[in-house]
Amino acid sequence: SQTIHQWPATLVQPVGSPLSLECTVEGTSNPNLYWYRQAAGRGLQLLFYSVGIGQISSEVPQNLSASRPQDRQFILSSKKLLLSDSGFYLCARNIGSRYNEQFFGPGTRLTVL
């Protein structure tokens, strides 16, 4: 199984509050892991990716950070949420040697009020 779990499924947070979204994956070890944000149901924006434990590459300067404390765990965080952080957050992984194919989790819907 190459299942991807994301928690929570939905979240409503006030502006200025902290954030922690979790992604855990099953299956092949040492996967590449990715965080995307999707606004208004269209367009996937790559936020972060990781090729191994403790290795994080940031794609877009922003109010968010990512960490990979374990091989199969990827966390998206913020110290203070902004209204513009609202969106649908998707975690993805590649499968073994098929680096080019990414598979997505079910997503987390974040609303910042």
Place this chain on the structure above:
Amino acid sequence: GQQLNQSPQSMFIQEGEDVSMNCTSSSIFNTWLWYKQDPGEGPVLLIALYKAGELTSNGRLTAQFGITRKDSFLNISASIPSDVGIYFCAGQSNSGGSNYKLTFGKGTLLTVNP
């Protein structure tokens, strides 16, 4: 950065009709992928293409990797209501340290009228 131009942005069709959408790029890609996203869910991989000129089918879906490696199309034949959703193309190239990343199109929103 690399960009993919996906068209059309949206389509409204009658059940039973065939559908065609495409993506073009100014850059060469080594891989083309097509995804479908249902409302409130993560995208699901439909077809992966790895060779220029490759034509691959998955049920009623057919996709092709353009010979120039700068484009790809997806066809859906005999559409049904459950084909409704957003379809994304994605490409991968080995240039500029982008081995691990995909570039996504902005999606085609498909609506099928029963």
